[in-house]
Amino acid sequence: MPPLRVLIADDDPLIRLDLKQMLINLGYEVVAEAGDGQEAVDFAKAMRPDVCVLDVKMPQRDGISALSEIVSEQIAPVILLTAYSDRELIDSAREAGAFAYLVKPFKPNDLPPAIEVSVSRYRQMHDLQKQVRGLEERIEARKVIEKAKGRLMQIEGISEADAYAKIQQISMRERISMKTVAERFLQQEAE
DSSP states (O other): OOOOEEEEEOSOHHHHHHHHHHHHHTTOEEEEEESSHHHHHHHHHHHOOSEEEEESSOSSSOHHHHHHHHHHTTSOOEEEEESOOOHHHHHHHHHHTOSEEEESSOOGGGHHHHHHHHHHHHHHHHHHHHHHHHHHHHHHHHHHHHHHHHHHHHHHOOOHHHHHHHHHHHHHHHTOOHHHHHHHHHHHHHO
16 A cells, blocks of 8 residues: 655744654655645645644644644544643644644654544545435435325326336436436426
8 A cells, every 4th residue: 555645734844854754764655844834724735645744833824723624625634743732722623623632742653543543533534424425315315206206196196106116217218317307307397
């Protein structure tokens, strides 16, 4: 498997350099380095990394604000780095959607668990969101089909099974979804 692609952001060039070297030595690919939160968001949008590692305190835009946008746009999971471990900051990071939180100074061995778990949880969350969207679409299709089936039963005086079979036959003959058949039928009925 190719190495995970990491974006790093810290306003201190020496910390960025150390972090980059740690990540490379651990087998990760550093695809972008940012010196402030806005630059981190811009790079995240452009590079689509597997994970972002952001410092909390940065100029122009802090790490929590940047993480909020990166996570809300479903670009990548974000791990926050900070020298501060006060409860208020941790709560803000959690509410903004941080996948992990590392307090400086940290050891190189602290990075892989945070990165691997963050990426895994992000992928699981993304898969669940896809499943939910799929279920919502199926429910919506079912509602439309049920409504069309009911109208067919009324208009043609046929059974529920026959109305369903009619929609299904048109769907197969025209190679379109049953939902599309039902929507067309309902639209024609409305005209």
